[in-house]
Amino acid sequence: MLATRNDRSPLVSVVVPVYNRELHLERCVSSLLDQTYEPIEILLVDDGSSDSSGQICDRLAESNDAVRAIHEENGGAGAARNAGLAAARGEYIGFVDSDDWIAPDMYELLVGLVGEHDADAAQIGLALVGGEEPNGQRVNSRVRVLEGKECLQKLMEDATFGVAAFSPCRCLFSRRALDSLSFREGVVNEDIDFVYKAFSGCSRMVFSEQVEYFYFQGGDSNSLGGLKSKDFDLYTAADILVELASKETYGSICHLAAVKRARTSLSLLCKIAYFGIADASINKRSTVASLQRDLRRDLPLLIRAPLPVSRKVLALLFAVNYRLTELMVHGAQKVGLG
Template identity: 35%
Template sequence: MPEKTRTEDLPLISVIVPVYKVERYLDRCIQSIVDQTYRNLEIILVDDGSPDACPDMCDAWAARDCRIRVIHQENRGLGAARNSGIRISTGELIGFVDSDDWLEPTMYEVLYRSLTKENADTSMITGVLEYPNGRQIYLYHPDLHLVMTTSESFKYINLPGYSTISAWSKLIKRSTLGNIRFPEGCTGEDWQFTYDILAASVRTTFDSTPQYHYRQVAGSLSNTSTNFNFAGYEATKNMVKLVHQKFPEQLPFALYGQMRSMVSLYDQALVTGHAKEQQWRDFAEDTRTFVNQNMKAVTESVTLPRGRRLQLKLMAISPTLYGVFFLLHKRIHPERSK
């Protein structure tokens, strides 16, 4: 582990950590933030009405490290918890961590260096998916460093492996954050937040070196029918409108992003057994129509992986046929992340 760098005289970074029912993982998460080589941190733990030992654990950590502040509030959800943290934060720079994950010791130093070196408004890193059986998945192109204009950021955010929606991946200037906040009362709040941040950033950097460990809790999504990412889908539609108006040169990439969002949402309906319901039949038909209307524009600008091209062609032909192949693939390869 590298020696801690003297960064007390560098800008204060506020790290906001919503906490809810993660007592098994919380100590590792907080320890990884406390141990950052970038020392000038304000660590804000937002106890979102957690019914377990987390509230006491947060208070104990605050007693051990003067950089830690704690908010206790009634349960209001992830977006509201992050917004509460933003409200009391004082740092010139803002970051977010999910309380069941953990960081590499250099994460915020890497983010800060990238931000300052490129005179950027937002910097991003990547993470590794961590599964309970010890399996790890890395989803990004290796050794990649991008410096993007606002327009270019809407190209790369829609290309898998070149950027990431997740709030934890980012370090954001407070002046860029402004009045941007997370949607509340929904899942998928990272999508609209990220699009708003990219639109407000004149320059954004992306470093594909993994600095974050993103814990995958078995069954958290695929076995739950209430976690459909409608907010992410609506945010993606809003993003397409924004790109059409302000960055038309990136429209094929935005359309591709909407295709992926629609197909992913339908995949959730298939996995949870809801696809035969009328609302999902209608949604599948809307998806088929959207893919057929925009496939030519997308393929003229976007190089699609063979598997993705086949996926979209099947959806364009028949959502029923697509569903058969999708569920068969999931049965043969249950270990693969969607």
């Protein structure tokens, strides 16, 4: 359902944190300027970039009335998003990462879904892409309307089976849904507890499977690269999630939060195996040994959890022999490249 535009259409504010994305920023902003929905404001929050991203933000703001440039000292994505939230004037709030892009009708679709169902938020499908690829399947998509704790249950199920479940970029939130919420600053994986809290504050949400958001997985994407010290913030984020979910008795929310926590060591081991270690202060041998201990401790929970079989097998392999599994991963990568 597309929104009907008129003089009283609600303003949508889109917060875009920007840090050293000079190669991809204009592609991202072009997809926002091409939106079929209006009115829209695009808040480019330069997070102390050391490349030309800040200048690109200024140039785009000077040439487009819908774009506003905000410059902050480097504080991470959480701080940049908070600055954007503070400056946003819209009735609805969305987020887009500066190396991603969106379909032309994404916000028209989201505003229409929220309005049609009198919801607090709406979510669309996401596709992982490696470049300028086709927009994917965007027809005959299912729409679900959920209320109360059902929204949290779906979030936690998606976190078990899906991709980027905790990304706020898939959603359009009413301002009231984000009232008093902010991202944790100076850390990574700050979006996990933010999205959980946002969903918990929604009385009704609309979920569409239509793919409208394109999550860039190219060479310098934020999601790629070797292990850094900050990647261990995932443990903190998972602990916070478990604490938040411990208050819930509906469905399997609490159990799935524990599964998410148990997967932390596996996620970090996978990152090391695929991309290596980028931080010279991290000792690979001792780090792998520590992560393996955590994985072995949590392995029974993971084996019983509603995870894909491939993920369970990978967990078992890493727990038994990291080095052999790493070699298998590298072999699979070479086959894929060939």
